[in-house]
Amino acid sequence: MNEAEIKKLLKRVYSAFFGSFGRLTPIQSALIPPLMQGKNAVGVSPAASGKTEAALAPIAERILTIGRQPLSILYVAPTRALINDIEKRIREPLSSVGLSLSVRTGDRPELRTIRPENVLITTPESLDSLLCRYPRIWKDTRAVILDEIHLLDNTYRGDQLRIVLRRFEKWHTEKAIQYCALSATISQPADMAGRYFESPTVVRAGAMREVSVHLFPDMEGVIQFLRQNKYHKALIFCNSRKNVEELALSLKSFWPPDRILVHHGSLSRKERESVEEAMRTWQWGLCICTMTMELGIDIGNIDAVVLYGPPPTPSAFIQRVGRGGRRGNEMLAIGCYRNDPDERAQFEVYSRMAKKGVVEEVEYTADISVCVQQVFSLLYGRPGGLRWDDMRDILSPLCETDTFEAILVHLADLGFVEESLGRYRATTK
Template sequence: MPQGFHIPSWKIWDVNAFSGLHDRIRQNLKDESILQPTEPQEEAIPAILSGENVLLIAPTGTGKTEAASLPIFHRILESERKGTLAVYITPLRALNRDMLRRFHEWGQKLSISVAVRHGDTSQSDRRRQALHPPDLLITTPETLQVMLMGKRLRKNLSTVKIVVVDEIHEMAASKRGSQLSVLLERLAELAGDFQRIGLSATVGSPESVARLLVGSNRSYKIVQTEVKRCSDFLVVSPTPGRADHAMAGNLECDPRLAAQIRFIKETVAHRKCLIFVNTRQAAEVLGSRFRQMHEPIGVHHGSLSVEARVEAEEAFKAGELQGLICTSSMELGIDIGDVDHVIQYSSPRAVSRLLQRVGRAGHRIGLISSGTIIATCADDVAEGCAIARRAAAGLLEEISIHEKPADVLANQIVGLEMDFWEIPFDRARGIISRAYPFRELSGEEMAGVVAQMEDSRLVRLGEEGVLQRTKKARQYYIENLSMIPDEKRFNVYDMVGRRSVGTLDEAFVISFAQPGATFVTKGEI
């Protein structure tokens, strides 16, 4: 700089990750008094703006979502809008709804259309989206599978330039991850290559998850930030006292359970808590007891109706509930307001699960995430202590990707039939083998699966090795959109309020349901 050159003080400001964003985005950040990016945003936003495929791994509450969404908004504002430009994929419908709520305000300020599409979306909304595609679409992997079947929807998706997969760890270790990896390649066949962004708080095998996201031969960047967030873990095994024996009589339960309920009650009395359990049955057992005691503690799990879950989320957020008993339904980033403490009832069984759940407490940088494991037996004490020690040391389990699962392969071969009506065998294998789990798929292996599919009339192998669609293929595809094991469910209705409460699985109905039978759901008898 030349000697004596003076820069006016009003022009001196930090050049940070926000500097590369569109003027309108920076103005909105300024209006919200957000002047400095978090560490994950500082590292991830420039990489995403440059067009790199990025896997961002950072603790809960450090601005991961904004690290991906702000560059997406920038890209949309800089582009000609002729169809959907960005697809935001989450593993849960509840998370879809939460993302829509978070993006809607930004969308209004920036004149960017945002919509959600999943199984609960009304027919009128679906038609509106088909005729007027949103700039940013929030969806699930299964709904994206359906969308690739529609002629108009395929045209809308042909303009996609960015795909974000949120909470990617939730799918990576299951067959949903393998299915998603092929699904992204099918989308690439339609829209051309697009930028891929993965978000997660806890990943034990970053390289494998990144490959699952981007495919076999694309480059990528892993942004893994070590934001200073202190965690405090405690393992307890409440011993029944005289009062617990008396409570056990009133609640018709074992004294040990009564002691555990007392511990939860005392903790919730002083701190706003999420109480995680490993099964829906455990959620209902605890929930029914707290309801008997008239404690402000609700229940939240996947078998409850959408209305019941949203009601519980809003009540907790508003402070009407001091505690919320939940399964993995609340493990991911659904916004429920401030959480002071997390209670894990029984061993979480995995380090990553404990970190994910306890990370819901102190959901901001600089706050301590505190969690207590309630051990229900001697094995729980040993396992809980081991998991808590590894969690404190940041030692996560390795994620094992499902390699070449035959059922996923058959499902996606039918998907390609739906996409193209007929497709040469070698081209289909080429598309599928771009997906990381199928990178070593041989022609012989695929031919074996195709032969079995022919026997089931799911594909017809025509002349010169062309895979042709059959009548049965469409029905199979629609009935097998997901790799989540399907189970017949029966709706439960509140006859007084005339509204849906939740569902019961087939095994429960066969074993226990009969006229006059009493059961618990939503903590109510």
């Protein structure tokens, strides 16, 4: 389908979402048609390729055609920083087509429960809480978008989201739900998306840029390289908050201290937004960060990406490198292997995989501990109690019957749940 045909399909929203851009990106051209057909889909493309608009624009068009209602669209993203950035990008286009927007996270608790907004952006944890506290406000929801799902999948949070979505569809909605997952480059998108919803259509678009990798044993060499090549503005990724804080302190010997920023999930919302705004407006400076900056947060143009130690996976390597350092069709990656030959070897493996467009295949393993947390969430949301079969059905993707029964018996023995007349309830313990 060409761009003119897509423009006709999106007659209500095209101008709002894409009018300021010269043309659609590859993922937008590829993902919009199946979503307009009402299909469930998973869109896979590199960072900064316009995946959010690729999903939201056609779903908004369909909602406007059907008739907008409270909470018509549910948008789930993994981090508060990403949610704040998404809000800035989509609030105006949504408003211009008559769709209202609300955000619900740990540091932004606003949500009208009487006539809620048309679109809600939230995290998996906040959605879990909302289902418990406000079980009856979701009857008109028609679409769920799962952003950066690869960061959640095969983790505790991903398994929590699996069960929360299962509860959502079985107990809280009255309409058929259309799903769209968005992901960076991964090896098995159909399997991944299939853990969250049925019959995903896989849509891949956007080629990986060439990767140019430069490795250094220490950060002094990295800083010299940045200066020699006039790379004035850089992201420096670390694998832990501790590394971020320690590196920020040590870099003050090589870089003006007032031009060194830190960004991680433990900062307050105000602190994170201040860092993001500084990076958008500064012409030069360093931002030392954890995976919070892997996502599509708007921080302006970045000259280079530095990896302080190899990331945990090849896909994380690609995601981080994709955040900046673009020179034409090439991505620049600078690795610091901290005088460790094993880290240097790991960087070289990641580099070869990235140049071939290869990402790791990870075997999925359910986190059974999620079942314990979800038993409490289920019973909190249903003070009148639940039957054994109802809970077993909801939790079936994560644990076998014998395991579920053992969990309930153990919680009962500890005095956290009790059974009466065939229904289980949470105690006040």
